[in-house]
Amino acid sequence: xxxxxxxxxxxxxxxxxxxxxxxxxxxxxxxxxxxxxxxxxxxxxxxxxxxxxxxxxxxxxxxxxxxxxxxxxxxxxxxxxxxxxxxxxxxxxxxxxxxxxxxxxxxxxxxxxxxxxxxxxxxxxxxxxxxxxxxxxxxxxxxxxxxxxxxxxxxxxxxxxxxxxxxxxxxxxxxxxxxxxxxxxxxxxx
Amino acid sequence: xxxxxxxxxxxxxxxxxxxxxxxxxxxxxxxxxxxxxxxxxxxxxxxxxxxxxxxxxxxxxxxxxxxxxxxxxxxxxxxxxxxxxxxxxxxxxxxxxxxxxxxxxxxxxxxxxxxxxxxxxxxxxxxxx
Numbered sequence: 001x002x003x004x005x006x007x008x009x010x011x012x013x014x015x016x017x018x019x020x021x022x023x024x025x026x027x028x029x030x031x032x033x034x035x036x037x038x039x040x041x042x043x044x045x046x047x048x049x050x051x052x053x054x055x056x057x058x059x060x061x062x063x064x065x066x067x068x069x070x071x072x073x074x075x076x077x078x079x080x081x082x083x084x085x086x087x088x089x090x091x092x093x094x095x096x097x098x099x100x101x102x103x104x105x106x107x108x109x110x111x112x113x114x115x116x117x118x119x120x121x122x123x124x125x126x127x128x129x130x131x132x133x134x135x136x137x138x139x140x141x142x143x144x145x146x147x148x149x150x151x152x153x154x155x156x157x158x159x160x161x162x163x164x165x166x167x168x169x170x171x172x173x174x175x176x177x178x179x180x181x182x183x184x185x186x187x188x189x190x
Numbered sequence: 191x192x193x194x195x196x197x198x199x200x201x202x203x204x205x206x207x208x209x210x211x212x213x214x215x216x217x218x219x220x221x222x223x224x225x226x227x228x229x230x231x232x233x234x235x236x237x238x239x240x241x242x243x244x245x246x247x248x249x250x251x252x253x254x255x256x257x258x259x260x261x262x263x264x265x266x267x268x269x270x271x272x273x274x275x276x277x278x279x280x281x282x283x284x285x286x287x288x289x290x291x292x293x294x295x296x297x298x299x300x301x302x303x304x305x306x307x308x309x310x311x312x313x314x315x316x317x318x319x
Contacts, residue, residue, distance in 0.1 A: 035221075061256070064256075
């Protein structure tokens, strides 16, 4: 049935996404099959938008690293925290285009306080490194034993930092209750 | 020993290790959720095969259009195992395929060839389809 009220009531949400040139947005639970499906959608979207090959590869790589970080480290989980495969955890990812044609990748997910502290120190260190230093650290980490508690190889953030064209930006929202987990935000410009 | 074949999925490559023919191939994309779990068994079987081999001539092809950070780590470990096999008296030729626009995969291949000079390294640039 034709209902003009839908556009009037809810159109603003879609218009806002259009204004911000959001080319992909997802909020919800992340699993590996969901990431694989999103990866197909992102790949197609970037191909159709005629994005240059090297930029497409970097965007795709950062997207996968961010999404898999959510699977590995989000504090909101439907699967037991100790499970290390077939996990389901909550978060969001967004890819938007900037007015100059470049891209922004953003992700957000709640993290436990100790994970937050660890992320903060890793990202602060990364932010002051040059691209050569990032590549050097990447090479070194690849040859080291994987750090304890890492479900990737401890090189996910280095990969995102290597592919971004500016230092990574991050933030944590303010925790106003004891026991509440902070939300971690990460932004990569590609 | 039996050959190892694992069919590809959207996020894991086709693994075709024909131990009887001494040809090992990885093809596709690699971003499993848990790369250590995916590659652990593969590297284990590769080690079993290599342990029985003496004076063998192994052809390895790696044609991955994309691999995530944890797969990169596992590929490094896999090549390290092959390098040990060369030190034990075998020959290994590694065919490394990269998309002509993909500098990251090209550079990783170059690094591997520098780290493991005993392996005969052959880099192949592929046009995107």
